[in-house]
Amino acid sequence: MPTLLPDMSLQQFQLFIKEVYELPNNRQFELAEMINNIQRFAMRSLKGIRKGDIDRTKKNLLISFGWFMSTLIRLKIDLEDEVWKRFPYVCSYCNSCPCSCKEIKPEHRREVSFDASKRPKNLSGFQRMFNEIYPSSLRSLDHAGVHLAEELGEFSEALWAYRSNRAPETFQEIMMEAADYFSCLVGIFNSLRVNLAFELSNLFRNNCHECHKAPCTCSFATIRAYRS
Numbered sequence: 001m002p003t004l005l006p007d008m009s010l011q012q013f014q015l016f017i018k019e020v021y022e023l024p025n026n027r028q029f030e031l032a033e034m035i036n037n038i039q040r041f042a043m044r045s046l047k048g049i050r051k052g053d054i055d056r057t058k059k060n061l062l063i064s065f066g067w068f069m070s071t072l073i074r075l076k077i078d079l080e081d082e083v084w085k086r087f088p089y090v091c092s093y094c095n096s097c098p099c100s101c102k103e104i105k106p107e108h109r110r111e112v113s114f115d116a117s118k119r120p121k122n123l124s125g126f127q128r129m130f131n132e133i134y135p136s137s138l139r140s141l142d143h144a145g146v147h148l149a150e151e152l153g154e155f156s157e158a159l160w161a162y163r164s165n166r167a168p169e170t171f172q173e174i175m176m177e178a179a180d181y182f183s184c185l186v187g188i189f190n191s192l193r194v195n196l197a198f199e200l201s202n203l204f205r206n207n208c209h210e211c212h213k214a215p216c217t218c219s220f221a222t223i224r225a226y227r228s
């Protein structure tokens with residue numbers, strides 16, 4: 001039986017989602033329908049921000065993150081590797097930590113420098129890394145929410161582009177946009193001052209958060225009508 005602990009790595013979370021949801025997802029959902037569900041729950045979390053309902057924001061963003069992982073599993077993308085390639089303890093655009101894009105306004109993305117010894121050992125380490133690159137004290141929660149929506153749009157657009165041409169270079173775009181989206185998701189948890197790994201280990205403490213089975217046995221009707 002898969003278990004999640006608060007010191008989980010991002011790869012362990014991806015493996016957990018694979019064990020719990022890959023089988024029912026493969027049988028029940030097309031790729032586009034899984035993306036619909038990333039959006040469905042992410043937008044509910046943004047409604048939580050607008051209404052000042054932090055519990056609603058947290059729960060829906062965690063469920064959305066589960067669907068996001070399921071989508072990457074379908075596409076055989078390792079999120080942790082992609083995040084580290086895109087954000088090796090520096091901003092992916094200005095190559096500094098903290099990000100200095102506002103001051104130096106780089107016109108082009110700079111080559112990022114890698115120091116393998118800095119790679120975070122677990123998900124909480126990645127969360128801390130993002131708070132050092134993009135300090136939550138320098139933005140509002142609303143701003144973090146708008147940025148999440150923007151990056152989700154870019155991730156969807158990259159997928160759509162790939163489905164339109166099936167070109168390897170377009171698939172690279174999906175991997176980069178996945179890393180960008182993850183940075184914004186973590187950014188919301190940093191703005192909330194909530195530990196993402198702890199929340200995930202709590203919501204998924206007993207397999208699927210709804211049916212508590214592995215693999216998940218939630219019916220299609222349950223998922224379609226799910227209120228959160």
Ligand SMILES: [Zn+2]
Nearest residue numbers: 091094099101
């Ligand atoms: Zn920057």
Ligand SMILES: [Zn+2]
Nearest residue numbers: 208211216218
């Ligand atoms: Zn279930």
